[in-house]
Amino acid sequence: MPKQARLSGIKSFRCYTKAEAAALVGVSIRTIGNWTRDGLPLLDATYPPLIRGDDLRNHITAQREGRKVKTGLCEFYCLRCRKGRAPAAEMADCKIEGNKAMLMALCNVCEGIVCKPISLARLPEVRSRLDLTIKRVEATL
Template sequence: MPKQARLSGIKSYRCYTLKEAAALVGVSPRTIRNWIRDGLQLLDASYPPLIRGDDLRAHINAQREGRKVKTGLCEFYCLRCRACRGPAGAMADYEITGNKAMLTAICDVCETLMCKPVSLTSLSAIRAKLDLTIKRDELAL
C-alpha cells in the first residue's frame, strides 16, 4: 500500500463501489469505510454504496490540506512535538552550500534538532530575528 492515496486515476463523474475506489486510490476497503465515517459523501443510501469520483478526490485533498503546517520564516516544524516551534534561545545555524542554505536549530520545548531549507535572499530577515552562526561549505568556494 502506498503511503499516500493516489489521485491520478480518479474520474470526476464516475461512480465507484467501495472495492473499486480502494483499488483505484491504492488503499484498503476498510480505509474507504473509515473515510465515509469521517465525512466522505456517498451518492445515496442505495446498496452497494457508490462514491462519486469528484467527492473522493475532494475528500483526499481536504485530508492533505488538513495535515499541512505553515511555519514562519524563523519557525521550524519539530518532528518529535509534531508542531510549529521556535528555536531555543532564538539561536540557529545558517549553513550555505553552493546556492542552497539550511537553517538548523534546537526545539525550544523538547530539545530535538530541527532543520529547514531557506533561500539565500532571506538571510537579512532571519538575522534580524535570530542570533545566527553562519557556516559556509569550503568545497563550494
C-alpha cells in the same frame, strides 16, 4: 501501500464502489470505510454503496490540507512535537552549500533537532531576527 492516496486516476463524474475506489487510490477497503464514517459522502442508499469521483478527490485533498502546518520565517516544524516551534534561545546554525542554505536549531519545547531549508535571499531577514552562526561549505573535487 503508498504513504499518500493517489489522486491521478480519479475521474470526477464516475462512480466507484468501495473496492474500486480503494484499488484506484491505493489504500485498503477498510480505509475507504473509515473515510465514509469521517464524512466522505456516499450516493443514496444503493447497494453496493457508490462514491462519486469528485467527492473522493475533495475528501482526500481536504484531509491533506488539514494536516499541513504553516510555519513562519523563523519557525521550524518539530517532528517530535508535530507543531511549528521557535528555536531555543532564538539561536540557529546556518550551513551554506553552493546556492542552498539549511537552518538547524533546537526545539524550544522538546529540545529535538529541527531543520529548515531557506533561500539565500531571505537569509538577511532571518539573521535580523535570530542569532545565526553561518558556516560555508566549499565544494571539493
